[in-house]
Amino acid sequence: MKRFWTEATVAPFGTGWQVLLDGRAVKTQTGSVQIVPSQPLAAAMAAEWAAQGATVDPASLPLRDLADYAIDVIAPGRTAATAQLLGYAETDTLCYRAEPDEPLHARQLALWEPLLSAAEARWDIHFERVSGVIHRPQSAATLARLERVLSAHDDFTLAALTTLSALAASLTIALAALEESADPGQLWNAANLEEDWQIELWGADAEAAERRALRLGAFKAAQRFAELVRT
Numbered sequence: 001m002k003r004f005w006t007e008a009t010v011a012p013f014g015t016g017w018q019v020l021l022d023g024r025a026v027k028t029q030t031g032s033v034q035i036v037p038s039q040p041l042a043a044a045m046a047a048e049w050a051a052q053g054a055t056v057d058p059a060s061l062p063l064r065d066l067a068d069y070a071i072d073v074i075a076p077g078r079t080a081a082t083a084q085l086l087g088y089a090e091t092d093t094l095c096y097r098a099e100p101d102e103p104l105h106a107r108q109l110a111l112w113e114p115l116l117s118a119a120e121a122r123w124d125i126h127f128e129r130v131s132g133v134i135h136r137p138q139s140a141a142t143l144a145r146l147e148r149v150l151s152a153h154d155d156f157t158l159a160a161l162t163t164l165s166a167l168a169a170s171l172t173i174a175l176a177a178l179e180e181s182a183d184p185g186q187l188w189n190a191a192n193l194e195e196d197w198q199i200e201l202w203g204a205d206a207e208a209a210e211r212r213a214l215r216l217g218a219f220k221a222a223q224r225f226a227e228l229v230r231t
Contacts, residue, residue, distance in 0.1 A: 001056045008049035010042040017042035021049060028068040036067050037156060041228035062221035063228070070159035081158050082150045088171040089146050090138055093191065096130050104197055105131075111190045119172050123149055127172075146171065160226035167191070167219045177223045184220050191219075 005021035012018075016035040019026040019042055026049075028034045036042050045063045052060070074081045094112040098104040116127050125142040150158065157178070164174035168191035177187055189196065192212065 003052055003054055003056060005049070008046040010039065010046050012039075019046045019049065026064075028071050030068075030072045032071050034067060034071060037154065037229055038231055040231040041067070041156075041225070044224075044228055062218065063225055066159050066163065066222065066225045067156065069162070070156040074155040074158050074162075078151075078155065078158070081162060082147060085150055085158070085161055085165055085171055085174075086143055086147060088165040088169065088174070089143060091135065091169075092127065092138075092172050093169040094172050095127050095136075095138075096133060099131050104194070107197065108193060111193050115172055115176055115187075115190060119175065149175070154229070156229045157226050160222045160229070163218060163222035164226075167215050167222070177219075178226050182223065184223050188216055188219055 005024075007022055009020045009023075010017050011020055013025075013033075013035050016037050017039050018033075018035050026034050026045075036045065041063070045061075045067065048061050048063055058065075094116050097108045097112075116129075120126055123145050125145050126139065127142065128136045128138055130136045150161070153161065161171075161174045161178075164177050165171050168174055168187070170191060173187050173191050176182055177184065195212070
C-alpha cells in the first residue's frame with residue numbers, strides 16, 4: 001500500500017483516543033472504530049504512521065496491530081483469550097527443568113527460580129516444578145487465581161500478554177514484563193535460556209539469530225504497548 005496521507009495526529013474520542021491521518025480516523029483491519037485508552041499510546045501509534053515512507057511497511061506497525069487485536073479479537077472473546085493465556089501457565093517454560101545432576105539445571109535455577117518465586121509470592125500461588133518433559137498439571141487453585149489476575153486486566157493489556165506469553169512460552173515471564181521495573185532484555189534471556197545453552201555447546205546459526213532478533217523486537221514492542229496503555 002502506498003502512503004496516502006501527509007500528517008498523522010491524535011484526537012480524543014469519548015473516553016479514549018484515536019489516530020487521524022490527514023484528519024480521517026484510522027480503523028482496525030476489520031473496519032472497526034480504532035479507539036485506544038491512552039493519549040501516549042495513540043501518539044506512539046501516530047508516530048508509527050508518520051515514520052512510513054512512500055510505501056507502507058506493515059511490519060513496522062506493531063502497536064497498530066496490537067491495538068487492532070485488542071479491539072477485534074480480545075474484546076469480543078475475552079473468555080477464549082483468558083483460556084489461551086492460562087494454557088501458558090499450564091505448560092510454563094520456567095517449570096520444566098533439566099535433571100538435577102545436569103549442568104543446565106543449575107542455570108535454570110539461577111535464572112528461573114527468582115521469577116517463579118516472585119510470582120508465587122505476589123499472587124499467593126504455587127507452581128509445580130518438573131524435571132524432564134513429562135507434563136505435570138498445575139493446581140486448580142493456582143489456575144483459578146491466575147484467571148482472576150488476568151480478568152482484572154483490560155483488553156489492550158490482554159493483547160500484549162498474548163504476544164508476550166507466546167514469544168516467551170511463559171505466562172510468568174509475560175506478567176513480569178508488565179512490572180514497571182521490568183528489564184525486557186533480562187526477561188528475554190530467561191525465556192531463551194535453553195536456546196542460549198545450545199548455542200554455547202554447538203555454536204550460533206545466522207538465520208536463527210535473525211529470527212531471534214525479530215522475536216525480541218516483537219517482545220519489546222508488546223511490553224512497550226502495555227506500558228503505554230497504562231500511562
